[in-house]
Amino acid sequence: MTEKPIRVLIAKPGVDGHDVGAKVVCRALMEAGMQVVYTGLRKSPEEIAKAARELDADVVGLSIMSGAHLPLSEKVAESLKAAGVTRAKLLVGGVIPARDRGALEQLGVAAVFGVDATLGDVVSWVRANAGRAA
Amino acid sequence: MSGPKVVWDSGIEIAPVYAPDGAEKPGEYPYTRGIHPLMYRQRPWTMRQYSGFGTAAETHERFLFLIKNGNTGLNVAFDLPTQCGLDSDDPMAEGEIGRVGMAVDTLADMEEAFADIDLNKISVSLTINGSAVAIMGMYFAMAEKRGFSLGELRGTAQNDILKEFVGRGTWIFPVEPSVRLVGDTIEFCARQVPHYSPVSVCGYHIRESGATPAQEMAYGLAIACAYVDHVRARGLDVDEFAQGISFNFDIYGNLWEQIAKFRAGRRLWAKIMKERYGAKNPKAMQLRMIAGGGGAGLTVEQPLNNLVRSAYYALASALSGTQTMALCSYDEAYTIPSEQAAKLSLRTMQILMTEIGACDTVDPLAGSYFVESTTDEMERRIVQMMEKLDAEGGVLKAIAEGRVQADVNRQAYEHKQRVERGEIKKVGVNCFVDDEKSPDVEFHPYRREEAEKQIARLARVRAERSAAEVDRTLEAVRAAARSGENVMPSVIAAVKAYATVGEICGALKQVFGTYQEPVRF
Numbered sequence: 001m002t003e004k005p006i007r008v009l010i011a012k013p014g015v016d017g018h019d020v021g022a023k024v025v026c027r028a029l030m031e032a033g034m035q036v037v038y039t040g041l042r043k044s045p046e047e048i049a050k051a052a053r054e055l056d057a058d059v060v061g062l063s064i065m066s067g068a069h070l071p072l073s074e075k076v077a078e079s080l081k082a083a084g085v086t087r088a089k090l091l092v093g094g095v096i097p098a099r100d101r102g103a104l105e106q107l108g109v110a111a112v113f114g115v116d117a118t119l120g121d122v123v124s125w126v127r128a129n130a131g132r133a134a
Numbered sequence: 135m136s137g138p139k140v141v142w143d144s145g146i147e148i149a150p151v152y153a154p155d156g157a158e159k160p161g162e163y164p165y166t167r168g169i170h171p172l173m174y175r176q177r178p179w180t181m182r183q184y185s186g187f188g189t190a191a192e193t194h195e196r197f198l199f200l201i202k203n204g205n206t207g208l209n210v211a212f213d214l215p216t217q218c219g220l221d222s223d224d225p226m227a228e229g230e231i232g233r234v235g236m237a238v239d240t241l242a243d244m245e246e247a248f249a250d251i252d253l254n255k256i257s258v259s260l261t262i263n264g265s266a267v268a269i270m271g272m273y274f275a276m277a278e279k280r281g282f283s284l285g286e287l288r289g290t291a292q293n294d295i296l297k298e299f300v301g302r303g304t305w306i307f308p309v310e311p312s313v314r315l316v317g318d319t320i321e322f323c324a325r326q327v328p329h330y331s332p333v334s335v336c337g338y339h340i341r342e343s344g345a346t347p348a349q350e351m352a353y354g355l356a357i358a359c360a361y362v363d364h365v366r367a368r369g370l371d372v373d374e375f376a377q378g379i380s381f382n383f384d385i386y387g388n389l390w391e392q393i394a395k396f397r398a399g400r401r402l403w404a405k406i407m408k409e410r411y412g413a414k415n416p417k418a419m420q421l422r423m424i425a426g427g428g429g430a431g432l433t434v435e436q437p438l439n440n441l442v443r444s445a446y447y448a449l450a451s452a453l454s455g456t457q458t459m460a461l462c463s464y465d466e467a468y469t470i471p472s473e474q475a476a477k478l479s480l481r482t483m484q485i486l487m488t489e490i491g492a493c494d495t496v497d498p499l500a501g502s503y504f505v506e507s508t509t510d511e512m513e514r515r516i517v518q519m520m521e522k523l524d525a526e527g528g529v530l531k532a533i534a535e536g537r538v539q540a541d542v543n544r545q546a547y548e549h550k551q552r553v554e555r556g557e558i559k560k561v562g563v564n565c566f567v568d569d570e571k572s573p574d575v576e577f578h579p580y581r582r583e584e585a586e587k588q589i590a591r592l593a594r595v596r597a598e599r600s601a602a603e604v605d606r607t608l609e610a611v612r613a614a615a616r617s618g619e620n621v622m623p624s625v626i627a628a629v630k631a632y633a634t635v636g637e638i639c640g641a642l643k644q645v646f647g648t649y650q651e652p653v654r655f
Contacts, residue, residue: 015230017303020343020546027547027655040651041303042218044226066214067577071229087281092270095468098574116469116552
């Protein structure tokens with residue numbers, strides 16, 4: 001198939017500076033043939049939504065290590081909606097307690113990858129759920 | 135003085151130092167065996183657990199708890215807004231106030247956190263980088279207000295901005311002015327706060343971001359040289375300021391590899407300072423360090439295993455002749471340590487220090503064919519890497535272009551893949567796995583009402599201070615930043631007028647601009 005590659009935006013919302021994981025995931029998705037844009041650190045929800053719109057992202061992945069995943073995911077979800085980004089699936093990765101997963105799903109998060117997730121888990125999920133064939 | 139006699143149960147008396155005639159002794163150049171002749175026989179390492187969360191009042195309580203339990207230094211964690219130079223009422227701070235460290239907006243917070251603590255007895259390490267000039271200024275101003283002289287203060291600021299561009303990420307200003315601010319603190323401390331170490335160069339976070347131990351040391355020493363070069367260019371001699379540069383290294387991984395890394399790094403730093411920079415003062419040649427942490431070695435799976443890992447890491451650190459030690463707590467792979475976990479880290483070090491003989495004699499591994507040979511090989515590899523960095527334009531350029539970042543991240547990716555393929559074994563993760571899942575992670579609770587309290591407190595300080603005085607002192611900060619004169623005196627004046635961290639960093643941003651992150655893979 002010669003379809004366009006899946007487009008993924010990986011973003012660091014808030015002020016957490018730990019981005020080893022985010023960049024490792026970027027690399028894994030790139031090696032799987034996807035088009036990946038990494039926002040860099042400390043992006044506001046509005047900046048993330050703008051980047052997602054410009055990329056016409058199939059998937060937006062947020063990396064959050066500080067424990068602020070609930071307020072940050074909520075704001076990004078709102079900003080994506082306000083920016084008209086309705087098609088992209090929202091992922092959250094990082095140090096996320098299992099008991100917060102339900103709350104994240106209610107905010108519109110399609111999947112959560114905790115610290116025990118493998119790179120393979122993330123790649124397969126994106127492939128299967130990006131909304132089109134790879 | 136070699137401290138009290140050490141006699142084993144079997145009646146054997148232990149000498150502080152063992153060495154054949156003519157062999158290198160501890161406390162002698164090039165300090166392979168340690169920077170003091172008697173090391174732990176005279177004074178054991180400082181135990182300095184990283185701590186801080188919530189408001190200044192809550193952090194103050196944890197400080198008192200740690201001191202009561204035998205912590206001999208404090209290692210202050212600041213929340214992310216403080217570290218990024220943002221006030222608690224900044225929209226970007228929402229959800230993060232007091233979360234991963236103490237929230238500090240103004241001098242009032244610093245005063246509350248350190249109330250009643252003897253600042254001339256307890257050495258205080260401030261883990262602060264991007265906003266270091268403001269926070270160091272607050273610490274110094276607070277100490278002076280409490281009646282201590284700057285000359286009495288002992289401690290360290292992390293203040294290694296170059297590694298923040300590689301890992302950790304709390305940069306604010308572009309690379310060049312960032313290094314200049316570090317230079318300002320080094321110069322200021324050399325003249326006014328002589329026992330305070332203004333910089334702790336961190337190989338640590340570069341290692342945590344994916345570097346090998348040899349790279350950790352190579353990048354760390356190269357970054358330290360970049361600061362030395364900068365301050366020398368101001369006309370200062372290394373003998374005047376280099377003793378203010380200390381180091382922070384990581385201790386997870388292969389035990390022997392860490393030991394070789396530390397012994398080689400200590401020797402190489404002494405040679406660089408003497409041979410390249412012409413240091414004559416031994417203190418300028420001695421690599422003083424905190425060797426601790428080990429966070430990247432810990433796992434969320436079977437978290438109590440981390441207690442055992444930390445104990446081995448602590449042993450590596452003690453066998454390497456560290457000055458200060460701090461251990462990541464067993465729950466620190468996923469949260470701010472609980473009080474119990476922090477205490478267990480402290481007890482781990484205390485057991486090592488008092489029960490199993492880690493302080494009996496200095497550098498007990500010296501003369502081991504294995505350890506000496508791997509130390510030499512480690513030194514050769516570190517030198518090669520530093521030469522390659524220099525040949526490619528130096529570490530400043532490599533960081534500004536994002537090359538170091540891309541390199542260590544590629545390695546982090548390869549490491550993760552090798553763990554997933556089972557080529558690198560990790561107990562509880564890819565071998566000796568439990569049938570039942572580990573219990574859900576317990577987070578340190580985030581209390582919105584504490585954040586609101588902090589914002590209200592900031593509003594009160596803003597209302598009570600003299601706005602004219604704040605404007606005047608902030609203008610002086612801008613003027614110093616523009617003219618190139620040392621910003622520290624004007625920052626301290628602004629702090630005393632209760633200008634906020636955000637206002638001070640904001641004033642500097644107006645002059646310096648903001649770092650634009652090079653994203654490259």
